[in-house]
Amino acid sequence: HRAVVIAGNADERLAALDALSEGRSTPDALTGTVRGGDARPVFVFPGQGAQWLGMGVELLDECPVFASCMAECGRALGRWVEWDVVGVLRDGGGGWLSRVDVVQPVLWAVMVSLAAVWRSCGVEPGAVVGHSQGEIAAAVVSGGLSLEDGARVVALRSRALRVLSGRGGMVSVAASVGVVGEWIAAWPGRLSVAAVNGPAATVVSGEAGALDELLVVWGREGVRARRVPVDYASHSPAVDELKERILADLAPITPRPHTIPFCSAVTGRPMDTETLDAAYWFTNLRETVRFEGAVRELAGRGFGAFLEMSAHPVLLVGIEETLEQAGVSGLVVGSLRRNDGGLRRLMTSLARAHTHGLAVDWTPLLPGGHAVDLPTYAFQHRRYWL
Incomplete structure (x- = not known):
């Protein structure tokens, strides 16, 4: 059994510890039981739907790892777009939310950067899976695409999609x-x-x-x-008219061998990432997303922990229902939530993962913290003060 208390000051800490000692459930006192199966989680990267005005802004100011990775993604995108990804996130107007050629690259950068934060805390994926355009971020994290090639795919492909806007x-x-x-x-x-x-x-x-x-x-x-909330029909015959353009735009990319297994939602099975060429990225946009099949495949290989790398959970319910139908007792956790996208929310997600058995290194998020001595059993007659 494990427990984690999330607190910003002494009063919050004491209140959460009181709740924990009394067996009361609160958002700041998380408990869980270490689950069996593969201890390595699957990192999940959704398509569109997680975006919201202000997403990522708090984390940019509170988490150096996230801010640094976002800057790297921004530099990679800079060759293909005329806007700055961090500037878009900090823009309070929200006009960008209706532009697919901005939304998709921004979501890509946020997903890649959230994965970097989880990994900086010692949570390493045993596999990755993406949904629709989320597969581009999954491919980068797996090592199958360089950051630069990932930026090219998401920027140029989403730009091509504008041709279909208003028609579906x-x-x-x-x-x-x-x-x-x-x-x-x-x-x-x-x-x-x-x-x-x-x-x-x-x-x-x-x-x-x-x-x-x-x-x-x-x-x-x-x-x-x-x-x-889209005005085009991806994953349908409407995409066919973009084929030649996408194949030409993405022809220069150089897929690489993965360092983390990549499970394709196009085929529903693990793939050799050296095949993630321009033709694959057209197929990814054109064909049905077989996400349920990919989750079943991963569950069948012993994976039971799924962590969604997004600014708001999009796929958690589908994953939970798929695992339940497959008879797998799994752990499904998001990262951030709409209008709750700061470090505290991310730490709560990390805490939930920790209480169910994943190893978490808190040092990158709490650099000034230190371990303290606490009682290990009920009849250890010593006082401990906070």
Whole structure:
């Protein structure tokens, strides 16, 4: 059994310790039991959906590792974009949130930098998996792409996507891919299964008008569905017109052997990262995201801990449902949350991982801290003062 107390001052520390001693659950007193299975976690990198105005700003000011990696990502992106990634995050206007050619590179930089923070705290991934454009960050962290090549892929591919803006959309629905396939058969050639995120989590992509009609049907039948905030139809035939441009733009990249296993959500299986060439990155944008299959594959290989590297959890529910259906008792943890994106939130996520068995080195986040002597059993008759 493990416990972690998160506190900013003595009063908070004492209150959390009181709650811990009384068995009360609070956000600042986390408890858990060390789980079995592979102790190395899977780092998970989502596609779009995690972005929010102000994300990463607190962490830029509070975490040197995050700030340093964001600066590196900014330099890598600088060859391809005319804006500064840190400047965009600090921009209070939010106009960039509607531009795919800004949102995707910014999310890429945030995900790569969050992974650097987790690793600086001693949490090393046993594998990585990405969802849609999140695979670009996963490839960089795995060692399969250099930071510079990752920047090229995300910047030029998202720029190409602007051609499709205003001509389509995507909808997330709480239903299995089999059921969704039967529904969308009524719109042949106009709607496609874009992503399978879990046993009851599917995304549909296609023409805006067809999606409107589908939502009316689902509303009438009481099916839970929501629009994904994009105005284009990736993972559908609409992407085909971008093929030659993407292949040409990304032809110069040089994929490398991975240092961390890379599980593809295109194939649902581990891949040799030396095959992550321009053709792969077009396929990644065009074909269905088989994220559920990738999670099942990883669970079957003994992985039970999944850590999402994002500014807000997007895939946790799908992962939890997939593990549950596979009969795996797993650990699924995010990094930051919408409007709660500072160091304290990240430390809470690290604490949850630690209480369930992952080894965490707190030194990089608490450089002035030191270990203190505490009682190890109930009848050790000594006083300890805080």
